[in-house]
Amino acid sequence: MSLYKRNHREVRHGMTIVELLVVLGVLAILLGIAATAVKTGTRGKKQREAARQVNAYIAAAQAKAQQVNRRVGIEIVRNLTDVDDSGDFTSGTDTGIGNASLLMYTIETPPPYAGDTVSAGLYVDSPSLTQIDLIDDPSNRVATSASTLLSAGDIVEIRLNYRGPKYPAEVITMHSSGMPATPFRLRVTLPADNREVFYTGQFVPFQIYLQPGRTSTTPLQLPTDMCIDLTCSGIGNVGNEFANWVAGSNNSIRFLFSPRGNVDRVSVNGSTWGIPAGNLHMLVGKYDYAVDALDVMGTDGINEVTVVPMAGGVNYEDYLTPSNTDLNTNLADATAMWVSVNFLTGQITTTRNKLIQNSFLNSGTFTTLSQSEKNQAILAESRDFARSVLIVQGQGDN
Numbered sequence: 001m002s003l004y005k006r007n008h009r010e011v012r013h014g015m016t017i018v019e020l021l022v023v024l025g026v027l028a029i030l031l032g033i034a035a036t037a038v039k040t041g042t043r044g045k046k047q048r049e050a051a052r053q054v055n056a057y058i059a060a061a062q063a064k065a066q067q068v069n070r071r072v073g074i075e076i077v078r079n080l081t082d083v084d085d086s087g088d089f090t091s092g093t094d095t096g097i098g099n100a101s102l103l104m105y106t107i108e109t110p111p112p113y114a115g116d117t118v119s120a121g122l123y124v125d126s127p128s129l130t131q132i133d134l135i136d137d138p139s140n141r142v143a144t145s146a147s148t149l150l151s152a153g154d155i156v157e158i159r160l161n162y163r164g165p166k167y168p169a170e171v172i173t174m175h176s177s178g179m180p181a182t183p184f185r186l187r188v189t190l191p192a193d194n195r196e197v198f199y200t201g202q203f204v205p206f207q208i209y210l211q212p213g214r215t216s217t218t219p220l221q222l223p224t225d226m227c228i229d230l231t232c233s234g235i236g237n238v239g240n241e242f243a244n245w246v247a248g249s250n251n252s253i254r255f256l257f258s259p260r261g262n263v264d265r266v267s268v269n270g271s272t273w274g275i276p277a278g279n280l281h282m283l284v285g286k287y288d289y290a291v292d293a294l295d296v297m298g299t300d301g302i303n304e305v306t307v308v309p310m311a312g313g314v315n316y317e318d319y320l321t322p323s324n325t326d327l328n329t330n331l332a333d334a335t336a337m338w339v340s341v342n343f344l345t346g347q348i349t350t351t352r353n354k355l356i357q358n359s360f361l362n363s364g365t366f367t368t369l370s371q372s373e374k375n376q377a378i379l380a381e382s383r384d385f386a387r388s389v390l391i392v393q394g395q396g397d398n
Contacts, residue, residue, distance in 0.1 A: 044335030050226035051284040051337035051350045054104070057220040058341065059348050061106050064217075065257040071109040071212060071264055073256035076101045076228060076242070076282070080250050098244055100227040100290035106217040107254060112159070112207040113149055121205045122186070127198040130190055133172070134158075134204065135183040146184060147174055149210060155272065157209040158188055164196070166209060168272075212256060227287040228339075229330040232316070235343075236278025237387055238376035241268045255280060261346035279390050280341040281383055283353065285330030315371060316378045320356055331382060332356070338386040351385040 058074055065072035080098045114120060122134035150156070150171050157166040172185040186208075190196075198204075222228070230253070233242040242253050251270035258264035263280060265273040319329040330336040334355035341348050356378060360366060366377060380387070 044337075046223065046226055047285055047335050047337050048350075050222050051339050053220060053222065054228065054282065054284055054339045055348055055350050057104055057106075058339070060217075062257045062261055062346055062348070064106070064108070065259050066261055068108070069259045070111070071256040071258060072215075073107050073212065073254060073265075075105040075107045075214065076230070076253040077103040077105065078230070078244065078250050078252065079103070079227065098250065099231040100229055100287060101253075102222045102224065102227055102287070104220040104228075105214045106219070107212040107256070108215045109212045109256070110210045112209050113146060114205070114207045121203045122184075124198045124200055124202040124204060125185075127200060129194070130192075132188050132190065132198045134169075134186045134188060134206065146208070150174060150208075154211065156186075156211065158186065159207045159209070160204050162205055162207060165191075167191075169208075212254070225287050227285065227290050229283040229285050229290045229336070231283075231290060231314075231329075232319075232331050232379060232382070233282045234379075235266065235268075235276055235280055237281075237380045237383055239278065239281075240375070240379060242282070244269055255341075257346060263341055263343040263346065276343040279343050279386075281386060282339045283330055283336055284339055285333055285336035285353075286328075289328045289330040289333060289336075316375045317361065320361065320378065321358075331378070338383055340383075340386040340390055342390045347390065349386065349389045351389055354382050354384045356381050 061072050061074050078098050079100045079102050122136055125133040125135050127133075152171050152174050154171040156169050156171065158169045159166050167188045167190060169186050169188040172187050174184060230242040230244065232240060234240040235242075244251075251268075253269070254267045255263055255276070256265040256273075263276050266276045266280070267273045316331065319331045321332075322329070330353070332355070334353060336353040338351050338353055339348070340351065360381060366374065369377060
């Protein structure tokens with residue numbers, strides 16, 4: 001019997017070096033596409049999140065105004081530190097960026113003060129066509145509690161007889177709890193078209209509306225690498241009123257919503273309260289890209305900015321195409337975001353900053369403008385997306 005041995009050879013399937021290289025090449029391409037997608041998705045993520053926080057914080061103040069039926073609003077605080085405690089802010093001594101804000105407070109108008117009793121009132125003194133003085137009763141001191149609420153020099157609003165308009169007024173003198181001979185005196189400014197007649201000795205019930213103050217609501221603290229860039233922020237399509245180019249000034253930007261939800265009052269850089277003439281625009285971007293007023297006025301070494309200031313501001317062309325190639329600004333950053341508030345409707349929106357192309361800056365129309373007109377054109381172009389969203393027929397914000 002023959003034995004037949006069969007030789008079995010194992011067959012092994014493998015990859016050639018060429019096939020392996022092809023697979024690695026395909027994987028490299030896929031990883032590159034994925035990395036690009038991730039990078040694109042995360043670009044500007046911090047700016048969007050910071051803008052979302054600002055939007056939500058403003059909306060909360062607007063909602064509270066409707067809830068309490070009083071003016072409630074926002075205070076935007078400049079990021080300056082008075083290092084030498086001199087009371088002003090000086091380049092080379094103090095720190096921070098005056099045209100950037102990391103902190104926002106909720107502010108609220110307190111309930112009106114109408115005296116200590118239901119029958120309280122003030123007496124008219126020295127009436128004229130343009131103003132009247134109101135004093136308390138020297139023998140009764142019905143406004144005694146006002147001494148805990150007011151100080152001489154305070155600017156308030158007052159409504160008389162529980163009706164009609166609110167008039168601006170200044171506290172001229174205050175009596176103390178000891179009730180000296182000098183009475184409480186409030187000087188009321190009457191409008192040019194006033195038709196109401198006041199006479200000496202007239203007894204007038206009143207409601208005094210105090211200045212808004214910070215509430216107990218937790219303030220909004222933006223991440224240290226994000227900020228509201230006030231350099232390019234302001235009112236209307238071309239305004240930059242929120243920027244501050246005045247040495248020694250650190251006044252906040254404040255605006256109030258009425259109970260109806262619209263923007264009722266604005267106070268910029270320490271100015272008196274006024275009715276806004278357009279929508280409010282706040283540019284949210286990188287803190288390192290914010291341009292410091294102290295830097296522009298001098299050299300404090302914070303940002304090494306060499307832009308030369310002009311009357312009422314700076315040259316925004318230098319922000320877009322600076323001679324110093326190491327200088328970056330939020331105005332020239334497409335990832336920066338505009339948070340805007342429609343002053344008529346109270347609508348709050350968040351939109352991209354429009355990147356201004358060289359074709360716009362080199363166009364014949366643009367090059368023939370004055371520098372002030374160029375600044376306005378640049379701001380209007382950068383707010384183009386925000387303008388499109390906020391357009392309301394007849395709002396007067398062109």
